[in-house]
Amino acid sequence: MLSIDPKEISPAKLQGYLQSAVAPRPIAFASTLDLNGNPNLSPFSFFNVFSSNPPILIFSPARRVRDNTIKHTLINAQNTNEVVINIVNYDIVQQMSLSSTEYPDGVNEFEKAGFTMLPSDIVKPFRVAESPVQFECKINDIIALGDQGGAGNLIICEVVKIHIHESILDENQMIDQRKIDVVSRLGGNWYSRANAGLFEVEKPLTTLGIGVDSIPNFIKESGYFNGNDLGKLGNIEAIPNEEEITIFVKENFEVKAVLSSDDFDTKFTKAKEYLDNNQVLNAWKLLLAEK
Numbered sequence: 535m536l537s538i539d540p541k542e543i544s545p546a547k548l549q550g551y552l553q554s555a556v557a558p559r560p561i562a563f564a565s566t567l568d569l570n571g572n573p574n575l576s577p578f579s580f581f582n583v584f585s586s587n588p589p590i591l592i593f594s595p596a597r598r599v600r601d602n603t604i605k606h607t608l609i610n611a612q613n614t615n616e617v618v619i620n621i622v623n624y625d626i627v628q629q630m631s632l633s634s635t636e637y638p639d640g641v642n643e644f645e646k647a648g649f650t651m652l653p654s655d656i657v658k659p660f661r662v663a664e665s666p667v668q669f670e671c672k673i674n675d676i677i678a679l680g681d682q683g684g685a686g687n688l689i690i691c692e693v694v695k696i697h698i699h700e701s702i703l704d705e706n707q708m709i710d711q712r713k714i715d716v717v718s719r720l721g722g723n724w725y726s727r728a729n730a731g732l733f734e735v736e737k738p739l740t741t742l743g744i745g746v747d748s749i750p751n752f753i754k755e756s757g758y759f760n761g762n763d764l765g766k767l768g769n770i771e772a773i774p775n776e777e778e779i780t781i782f783v784k785e786n787f788e789v790k791a792v793l794s795s796d797d798f799d800t801k802f803t804k805a806k807e808y809l810d811n812n813q814v815l816n817a818w819k820l821l822l823a824e825k
């Protein structure tokens with residue numbers, strides 16, 4: 535195990551470790567105006583949603599590690615208290631990256647990166663027309679986290695209007711997680727495209743799971759199941775009773791065959807297959823069934 539005291543490595547190296555480990559991070563594509571009304575557009579992956587009532591988004595333009603200077607977005611936020619946070623999807627990831635180029639003050643990154651400026655309803659900064667979701671925000675507070683290179687500045691934004699492209703909505707007018715096609719940032723040059731590797735994890739809140747500690751040792755220590763499998767087995771409300779197991783075996787020829795084979799391996803392999811297909815109760819019943 536490599537153990538690191540953050541004070542003993544360079545800020546640049548520390549930033550590398552932090553950004554590669556705390557990943558993937560969503561990207562706030564922040565549109566602001568300077569005091570002369572010039573548009574500015576830059577991406578920030580130190581970003582997330584922190585409250586829904588009130589709706590609060592926070593992102594953090596850091597002081598540059600290189601020379602401890604601050605970014606135009608921070609200056610504009612301090613001067614105007616308004617920002618539009620645009621969400622980045624796969625279709626605009628290359629242009630978004632281009633816009634992060636450190637152009638001089640006053641250069642319009644909408645133009646440099648080829649985006650369309652869409653007027654907002656409530657705040658003055660423009661929206662990115664090509665972005666699937668655009669949040670118009672008033673800035674409630676800015677908290678500086680330090681005065682050295684690398685120090686973040688939390689820009690606390692209250693959402694006052696949300697615009698969502700119709701094309702990413704489902705039949706209930708909610709955002710379709712596959713259609714939005716969001717991208718996020720990891721360390722170095724790495725990005726991740728969420729819908730290329732989407733999978734669901736059933737929330738434990740609807741049911742009170744029995745917990746991994748309640749799984750019998752002969753299952754836990756069998757060597758057939760990994761942590762995800764045990765998590766699924768522990769997320770059931772109650773272990774199937776004898777009657778349920780008997781019915782399951784009776785009605786299922788394949789299971790009968792597995793049980794009659796006398797082969798421990800066949801039984802556990804089949805249970806693992808049930809788990810892979812999210813048929814968790816079937817896995818339980820098979821594991822607990824006697825020959």
Ligand SMILES: Cc1cc2nc3c(=O)[nH]c(=O)nc-3n(C[C@H](O)[C@H](O)[C@H](O)COP(=O)(O)O)c2cc1C
Pocket residue numbers: 561574575576577578579580581594595596597604605606607608630631633634635636637719
């Ligand atoms: C995907 C991505 C995420 C970024 N995230 C951050 C961030 O969270 N904080 C930061 O200070 N800079 C971040 N940057 C770098 C800024 O976008 C870059 O410094 C930009 O030029 C700042 O522009 P400005 O001076 O116009 O505000 C990121 C760049 C990219 C491409």
